[in-house]
Amino acid sequence: MPAFATYPSLAGRAVLVTGGASGIGAAIVRAFAAQGSKVGFIDFNKEASEGLVAELGGDVYAEICDLRDIEAARVAIGALTARTGAPTVLVNNAARDDRHRWQDVTPEYWDDRMALNLRHQFFCAQAVAPGMIEAGGGSIINMGSTSWWEGMGGMAAYTAAKAAVHGLTRSLARDLGPHRIRANTVIPGWVMTERQKELWVTPEAIEKHKARQCLPDLIEPVYLARMVLFLASDDSAMCTANNYMVEAGSI
Template sequence: MTQFAHYPSLKGKTVFITGGASGIGAEITKAFAAQGARMGFVDFDRTTAEALANDTAGDIAFEFCDLRDIDALRAAFAKLAERLGPATILVNNAARDDRHGWQDVTPDYWDERQNTNLRHMFFAIQAVAPGMIAAGGGSIINMSSNSWREAVGGMPAYVTAKAAVEGLTRTMARDLGPHRIRVNTVVPGWVMTERQKTLWATPEALEKHRQGQCLPDLIDPVYLARMVLFLASDDAAMCTANAYMVEAGSI
């Protein structure tokens, strides 16, 4: 059985995460709660989110939010702060990798995909950064994707947004660094969430993907959560403006 690390520096910290109800986000939510953090998350799936909040031990709070609505995001974070205190850790996780052909993309669809996968990340940072500054520092982790590095096709709006996440990380690390706020990117490979298994993880697709990985094992969401915990902890105090790969050596 794998033995994972415990981070004393995370105990009592207030953490906000977007898209924390399922998939990678749920693993991150549970991982922080297990470290003794005060965990607040927003999500669009009310039923799944409420079940996770009820079934997870610890100080955990949920607010419903459609992240495409920035005013709703700000309001949800304000409610979480009232309950848990201002966040000193933010995980920008929410995204949807819906497939789409380049021929069919309209301007409205393109904008909606950027609003779903990128725009809210900046405004989440903008919402929590003043509290982090007041606290003397913090950690922000933005979730990207290895899809653009692998030149994956079939979803150009999603892949473009995920490439832009790394640019957002770099510029915000520079702007917020003087306040001892660290900003990093976590870059997943193909992670075996229930969504991936249901929609796209056919035996043929999995075998082809294994051949492109250095490691033979498929990636469980728990390993993304472990990287996020490290980057949020004091162990990563000198880590900022960088991308941390959890992709089993995919090419």
């Protein structure tokens, strides 16, 4: 593996990650733990969450919560804050890219996808912003998606939610910027998580996708985590309201 950067400003920093038990989220949690940060994460998968905490030890803590329940999310954030201190880094990672035919989408399904992929990003930011203001600054990192940039079909509710993340990021950057709180969007390409491998990765799909990329290698979760670390660190102190793509040049 390459030798990645160490950010002194992240040592001891309190970090909150949503959807941190698996996939990209787990890579982000591991990356912050390796920097010496105090990491709290929220996930609905109890077994995976406990396994990651046991693996990493130290200042890594989990709360089990369905982020569609905003009050439960607020309680979980409070419990993690009691253990790590008020987060000055928030990584809004939790989402599910379930496929769906446009003919089958009901109002109830649409609302559920918005709750699962968009709404909690705002309310988690709302919950941690006062602590960031008191601390004199912070970094909010929202996870977007290349799906809507590429004009993908078969997931209209998901792509709509992910497109809206960019508007949310820019509004948060404007509203919170006077407090030295930065907000940015990280945009993954097709990342080889276990979920992707189980559901959608085939030799044919891989070859077709690699033909779109400028780079020949597939994207592993660790590369998303490294971009998140940069945006969380003081090295990116003047970076806000922007998109940071990790998609190997596929767009």
